[in-house]
Amino acid sequence: MSITMQDIAQKAGVSRSAVSFVLNNKPISSQITEETREKILKAANELNYRPNNIALSLKIKKTKTIGVVFASALGAGTFMNEIIDGINTGIHQHGYNLFLCISDNDWRKEARHVRMLREKRVDGMIVFFVSCQKEEKANHDHLLEVKKDGIPLVFIDKYLPDTDIDYVITDDFGGAYEAVTHLIKLGHRKIAHITAPIDCTSVSNRLEGYKKALIDAGLEVKEKYIRPVDYYKKDNNWKYDGYQITKDFLKMGEDRPTAIFTVNDGIAIDSFRVIKESGLSVPEDIALVGFGNSIESALVEVPITVVDQPKSEMGDKAVEVILRKIELSEPTKTEQITIRPKLIIRQSCGASKMMTTAGAIS
Amino acid sequence: MSITMQDIAQKAGVSRSAVSFVLNNKPISSQITEETREKILKAANELNYRPNNIALSLKIKKTKTIGVVFASALGAGTFMNEIIDGINTGIHQHGYNLFLCISDNDWRKEARHVRMLREKRVDGMIVFFVSCQKEEKANHDHLLEVKKDGIPLVFIDKYLPDTDIDYVITDDFGGAYEAVTHLIKLGHRKIAHITAPIDCTSVSNRLEGYKKALIDAGLEVKEKYIRPVDYYKKDNNWKYDGYQITKDFLKMGEDRPTAIFTVNDGIAIDSFRVIKESGLSVPEDIALVGFGNSIESALVEVPITVVDQPKSEMGDKAVEVILRKIELSEPTKTEQITIRPKLIIRQSCGASKMMTTAGAIS
DNA sequence: TTGTACGCGTTATCAA
DNA sequence: TTGATAACGCGTACAA
Numbered sequence: 001m002s003i004t005m006q007d008i009a010q011k012a013g014v015s016r017s018a019v020s021f022v023l024n025n026k027p028i029s030s031q032i033t034e035e036t037r038e039k040i041l042k043a044a045n046e047l048n049y050r051p052n053n054i055a056l057s058l059k060i061k062k063t064k065t066i067g068v069v070f071a072s073a074l075g076a077g078t079f080m081n082e083i084i085d086g087i088n089t090g091i092h093q094h095g096y097n098l099f100l101c102i103s104d105n106d107w108r109k110e111a112r113h114v115r116m117l118r119e120k121r122v123d124g125m126i127v128f129f130v131s132c133q134k135e136e137k138a139n140h141d142h143l144l145e146v147k148k149d150g151i152p153l154v155f156i157d158k159y160l161p162d163t164d165i166d167y168v169i170t171d172d173f174g175g176a177y178e179a180v181t182h183l184i185k186l187g188h189r190k191i192a193h194i195t196a197p198i199d200c201t202s203v204s205n206r207l208e209g210y211k212k213a214l215i216d217a218g219l220e221v222k223e224k225y226i227r228p229v230d231y232y233k234k235d236n237n238w239k240y241d242g243y244q245i246t247k248d249f250l251k252m253g254e255d256r257p258t259a260i261f262t263v264n265d266g267i268a269i270d271s272f273r274v275i276k277e278s279g280l281s282v283p284e285d286i287a288l289v290g291f292g293n294s295i296e297s298a299l300v301e302v303p304i305t306v307v308d309q310p311k312s313e314m315g316d317k318a319v320e321v322i323l324r325k326i327e328l329s330e331p332t333k334t335e336q337i338t339i340r341p342k343l344i345i346r347q348s349c350g351a352s353k354m355m356t357t358a359g360a361i362s
Numbered sequence: 363m364s365i366t367m368q369d370i371a372q373k374a375g376v377s378r379s380a381v382s383f384v385l386n387n388k389p390i391s392s393q394i395t396e397e398t399r400e401k402i403l404k405a406a407n408e409l410n411y412r413p414n415n416i417a418l419s420l421k422i423k424k425t426k427t428i429g430v431v432f433a434s435a436l437g438a439g440t441f442m443n444e445i446i447d448g449i450n451t452g453i454h455q456h457g458y459n460l461f462l463c464i465s466d467n468d469w470r471k472e473a474r475h476v477r478m479l480r481e482k483r484v485d486g487m488i489v490f491f492v493s494c495q496k497e498e499k500a501n502h503d504h505l506l507e508v509k510k511d512g513i514p515l516v517f518i519d520k521y522l523p524d525t526d527i528d529y530v531i532t533d534d535f536g537g538a539y540e541a542v543t544h545l546i547k548l549g550h551r552k553i554a555h556i557t558a559p560i561d562c563t564s565v566s567n568r569l570e571g572y573k574k575a576l577i578d579a580g581l582e583v584k585e586k587y588i589r590p591v592d593y594y595k596k597d598n599n600w601k602y603d604g605y606q607i608t609k610d611f612l613k614m615g616e617d618r619p620t621a622i623f624t625v626n627d628g629i630a631i632d633s634f635r636v637i638k639e640s641g642l643s644v645p646e647d648i649a650l651v652g653f654g655n656s657i658e659s660a661l662v663e664v665p666i667t668v669v670d671q672p673k674s675e676m677g678d679k680a681v682e683v684i685l686r687k688i689e690l691s692e693p694t695k696t697e698q699i700t701i702r703p704k705l706i707i708r709q710s711c712g713a714s715k716m717m718t719t720a721g722a723i724s
Numbered sequence: 725t726t727g728t729a730c731g732c733g734t735t736a737t738c739a740a
Numbered sequence: 741t742t743g744a745t746a747a748c749g750c751g752t753a754c755a756a
Contacts, residue, residue: 004748032725053478055748058417065482080443084462084464097461097463099462101460102447116459118412119415295658299661377741377743382736393741420734
């Protein structure tokens, strides 16, 4: 069915070697008549020939393909898109292509995908892995196998502690620290934090940043102001429920927080709705800061101040790292990159319209 | 570097054939001692073995991979995500995987991607192609080559007229017709349409639906109410500018339209902003209906009534079609599927809170 | 220029 | 159970 060099050779009435030489512009092909060369090119063209990359890959043991695994395609607005966009740009410039897998927040599916990518002999993998699914903690053996296999692996946005696997993440600690410090500077003293009930580095680092900012400002860290959301099921997908916690905060009377810093934008938007429904207003009664900078966060009635996760930069960097590993193929040292996020000040905390920026560090 | 069956055979002290039989659960392997079988399995496990799918593909001439090409990763909110999500679900259930390419609205890049996918010997391709980029009309030869090659090809969301290539699209005509009819029923007579300056089926079908709805209601189709947007450059990407056209409409005095139907949500949001800035209000002064149902459309201050493109259904269907083509491998008849969209009534046209729905047709 | 041969890792067939 | 051998399509090296 599919056209081979043999077919071209036949049609052009030359040898298969000649075809190979010409098609690959080998130095030897300079000793081939211009006439023969054109005959070959013409035949290839007429036959709609495309080299068989599978055969090539088998031979050279390289696929020029990067496997990318994401926990969710629709999780947080365009989170995946922006990262993919970053990955994509870099990847193609270097002649690599992208194998995409979505694990739907199911670590078993993730494991299947990761093993499949190994079988497909991708040259490297960029993984946004599943931390846990409701109750059950995720298993990560399949990721360690990749490492053991010697296939370049880079985590994105979160990492596995206690391993020396490369990663590119947002400075969650620093971002949270800056967000909370911003609130403190605006005069807030009762600052709550809504966190997520999962055990992953990004979530816990944000929590730590929140605590440290309070401590550095001489404020007390109060457990009653730190609450994890619950899950609820929507469209057959587990989502976070920011409503209940916010309601709880509103019922605290005297102790009611004057500001809430949430672990992500989705929850901040939930909070906004609850606050509004209760007759209070943002930012006058309660200030709000989210984390992520999803498109939604900017479109809410009162645009929400957020820590901007540098999504496409993470994608860019992840590509840089993985290509370095692939091309050097030497046992290089671990690269663990943290990108400093910007705080985007909008209207949900009543601050002036200035913007705090910070460059990237690594 | 990579472990082969040979390595396993060696380690287990058996023949390579035995390994192959056991690993593939061949009937012949029933004649193999339970002991040998376990030795083999154990060795495979200890060596962290994964079959080489490249070698397999070369032999069986199947990659179990579908190539997916998108014009843009960030074009319209989560448009791509939702389609990919649909594609992804179906694909994995059937043991297929997904090779993703983004052409950044550049048809030359698209051509490179499509040819690359042919070289990678994907079993089929789902393509959201580039219609044109500013001034220049896109070339589609690379898509015809795929067809000529006999590789199953399905277009998504728009198609190439004058070809018999399969596609799965939204009923753009019907959706537009319903949207405009809705406006007419609400009493509007001066209904404008903002279209796009590109020559592609989805855009022109929406325009035709708009016209037909007017005609069927006995209203006149006026050219002054039909205007294409201009492009502008943002983040190195061409975007549509809905602002200027809307401003022009507002300046029409007596003839000012009382309703605007836009070819997509992004433009509807632009229009909303212009209307609001001019001191007028939606829907009291001007009603608005968009097309797409991007997340943004629901989050605007006045949530926008939109035609809901059935994105994940399009993905689903595209997979169904392509798998049918792949597995049958017989020259089956062309499948061109049109999915009827729903009109989602929100607050931008002042209609009551009911929802018009319609099932899918094909 | 050509023809021949090898190797990449697998499946598959056949004879031992 | 085991070898041995062919085939998949290509790159490459070598002898003619």
